[in-house]
Amino acid sequence: MAQGVWAIAEQREGEFRKITYEVVSEGRRLADKLGQQLTAVVLGSGIKDKAGELAQYGADKVIVADDPRLEQYTCDAYVSVLAQLVKADTPQIIIMGASTQGKDLAPRLAARLDVMMAQDCTAFEIEDGKLVATRPIFTGKAYAKVTFAENSVPNIVTARPNVMPINEADSSRTAEVVDAQFSLDDSELKTKVVEVIKAEGKIDLTEADKIVSGGRGMKSAENFKILEELADVIGAAVGASRAAVDAGWRPQTDQVGQTGKVVSPNLYIACGISGAIQHLAGMGTSKVIVAINKDPEAPIFQKADYGVVDDLFKVVPALTKEFKKLLGKE
Amino acid sequence: MNIIACVKQVPDTETQIRIAPDGKSIVTEGIKWVVNPYDEFGIEEALRTKEKFGGQVTVIGLGPKRVTEALRTALAMGADKAIHISDDALEGSDSLTVAKALAAVIKDMEYDIIFTGQRGIDDDMAMVNVALAELLGIPHVSLAIKLEYSDDQKSIKVHRPVEGQTVVVESPLPALVTCQKGLNEPRYASLPGIMKAKKKPLETKTLADLGMDPSQVGEAASKLKVLQLSPPPERKPGKIIEGETPEEKAAKLAKLLIEEAKVI
Numbered sequence: 406m407a408q409g410v411w412a413i414a415e416q417r418e419g420e421f422r423k424i425t426y427e428v429v430s431e432g433r434r435l436a437d438k439l440g441q442q443l444t445a446v447v448l449g450s451g452i453k454d455k456a457g458e459l460a461q462y463g464a465d466k467v468i469v470a471d472d473p474r475l476e477q478y479t480c481d482a483y484v485s486v487l488a489q490l491v492k493a494d495t496p497q498i499i500i501m502g503a504s505t506q507g508k509d510l511a512p513r514l515a516a517r518l519d520v521m522m523a524q525d526c527t528a529f530e531i532e533d534g535k536l537v538a539t540r541p542i543f544t545g546k547a548y549a550k551v552t553f554a555e556n557s558v559p560n561i562v563t564a565r566p567n568v569m570p571i572n573e574a575d576s577s578r579t580a581e582v583v584d585a586q587f588s589l590d591d592s593e594l595k596t597k598v599v600e601v602i603k604a605e606g607k608i609d610l611t612e613a614d615k616i617v618s619g620g621r622g623m624k625s626a627e628n629f630k631i632l633e634e635l636a637d638v639i640g641a642a643v644g645a646s647r648a649a650v651d652a653g654w655r656p657q658t659d660q661v662g663q664t665g666k667v668v669s670p671n672l673y674i675a676c677g678i679s680g681a682i683q684h685l686a687g688m689g690t691s692k693v694i695v696a697i698n699k700d701p702e703a704p705i706f707q708k709a710d711y712g713v714v715d716d717l718f719k720v721v722p723a724l725t726k727e728f729k730k731l732l733g734k735e
Numbered sequence: 736m737n738i739i740a741c742v743k744q745v746p747d748t749e750t751q752i753r754i755a756p757d758g759k760s761i762v763t764e765g766i767k768w769v770v771n772p773y774d775e776f777g778i779e780e781a782l783r784t785k786e787k788f789g790g791q792v793t794v795i796g797l798g799p800k801r802v803t804e805a806l807r808t809a810l811a812m813g814a815d816k817a818i819h820i821s822d823d824a825l826e827g828s829d830s831l832t833v834a835k836a837l838a839a840v841i842k843d844m845e846y847d848i849i850f851t852g853q854r855g856i857d858d859d860m861a862m863v864n865v866a867l868a869e870l871l872g873i874p875h876v877s878l879a880i881k882l883e884y885s886d887d888q889k890s891i892k893v894h895r896p897v898e899g900q901t902v903v904v905e906s907p908l909p910a911l912v913t914c915q916k917g918l919n920e921p922r923y924a925s926l927p928g929i930m931k932a933k934k935k936p937l938e939t940k941t942l943a944d945l946g947m948d949p950s951q952v953g954e955a956a957s958k959l960k961v962l963q964l965s966p967p968p969e970r971k972p973g974k975i976i977e978g979e980t981p982e983e984k985a986a987k988l989a990k991l992l993i994e995e996a997k998v999i
Contacts, residue, residue, distance in 0.1 A: 516866035723985035
């Protein structure tokens with residue numbers, strides 16, 4: 406019988422990404438509820454020394470697949486290795502991040518194993534020994550509680566970034582670190598990463614802890630400067646509504662909403678965004694929402710925890726100045 | 736080149752989602768159905784590929800009768816022919832089954848490249864596309880914002896933005912590419928296009944045509960069960976920050992975010 410919870414780690418250039426700690430922590434909670442073991446699975450190259458660290462966040466065991474061909478994520482290689490490991494060990498649950506990597510990997514792994522998966526979940530429970538996942542659908546306009554059929558094991562799920570709390574590291578915890586047994590045939594590896602173009606110093610919106618976002622009310626590309634200044638002071642990323650992207654003021658990668666990114670930061674400051682249903686869908690799971698808009702009737706105020714009805718061109722610079730003062734950054 | 740674009744029909748993004756009395760589905764009455772916005776980027780890329788290299792664009796969709804409207808839209812944009820997979824037994828199928836039905840149609844076709852949206856904006860599962868590639872045994876690259884063909888048209892280079900960087904992935908053809916905003920600007924169907932679309936071939940295939948067993952599809956055979964749908968959690972009512980001047984409001988807001996919300 407299938408047994409155990411697996412959390413799939415995600416690394417880039419030999420460093421674990423934040424989502425790794427999120428899925429290991431959540432995996433620990435699920436394993437505790439089931440009374441089972443948590444295994445962290447690490448794929449990469451030369452990463453074995455780091456792998457033991459995952460014990461501190463709850464892993465009982467760490468499986469390391471170490472191969473130069475796993476240094477960069479490619480779906481071909483990662484699915485091949487994981488499918489082999491799953492067949493050998495038959496876990497009950499596999500949790501990974503709903504990052505660009507996990508969202509790409511999980512469905513293909515599921516298809517290879519002839520099982521279903523549940524993408525981008527925001528909560529997990531164990532009911533009668535079975536995994537129940539909650540996932541936003543229609544970009545958050547509704548939530549679905551789902552569970553897997555008996556013939557869909559392992560239960561493969563991805564967890565939305567920034568949602569699962571990270572366990573406090575417990576340095577007294579250790580785990581057995583074992584080498585994965587697998588074979589990789591070069592003929593399986595069809596796709597190749599030929600270049601990586603880095604956006605230096607830019608925090609991705611889906612991973613950002615704080616986002617300052619601008620909409621139609623920003624009026625021009627140049628005016629986003631005041632949002633960038635505010636973002637700088639509080640350590641936030643800058644996002645945009647579809648209106649601002651379609652106007653050409655911001656790149657498409659900055660768009661938040663139903664046809665852009667779905668974000669879940671601790672703080673979302675919406676400036677000059679009226680709050681179209683598509684935008685609200687993309688940021689509705691943010692923990693604290695602030696709206697700054699001169700139109701008191703703007704729908705964004707119905708979602709906001711804090712609203713300022715006033716001219717954003719006066720409020721935002723004043724807010725930046727205030728934070729500089731309060732945070733001692735003057 | 737033989738080019739395939741998969742098309743899903745979804746509720747328009749303006750749709751307010753209402754939960755049906757059974758608590759497991761949505762009220763479909765009054766919904767305006769449209770081509771999944773991400774699939775439009777796929778259709779457009781398929782058309783551009785044909786315009787560059789010649790060939791034929793086939794669009795494929797699955798679902799009830801209304802899905803033919805989405806396929807006609809794709810034909811009006813310029814696709815050459817359409818295949819509609821339609822069978823009552825498919826109602827409530829999971830993403831894996833939908834991928835199997837698409838694969839059953841495509842496996843006997845000649846194709847060089849398949850385009851899909853990066854996800855359907857209804858169930859947000861982003862599985863059918865990738866599972867389809869797996870079932871066909873071809874590579875896929877997801878989240879394309881730029882696509883280049885090699886001179887011999889035997890491989891592609893795809894720009895795929897991931898967190899904080901863009902990865903350029905090379906893949907041999909045939910391959911499946913999932914598309915998103917930034918890849919292109921989808922064209923509108925022109926009036927002559929709409930007229931022509933009426934005469935273009937639209938073939939319907941049932942499960943029997945695909946050689947699929949009706950007992951292996953549909954809601955009963957689904958490997959993912961919906962227990963309950965609910966509206967998004969209510970947010971507690973917010974505070975409107977009062978003050979005489981913008982500066983005064985900003986000062987109050989900064990203080991609240993630090994001391995009350997504790998997010999800074």
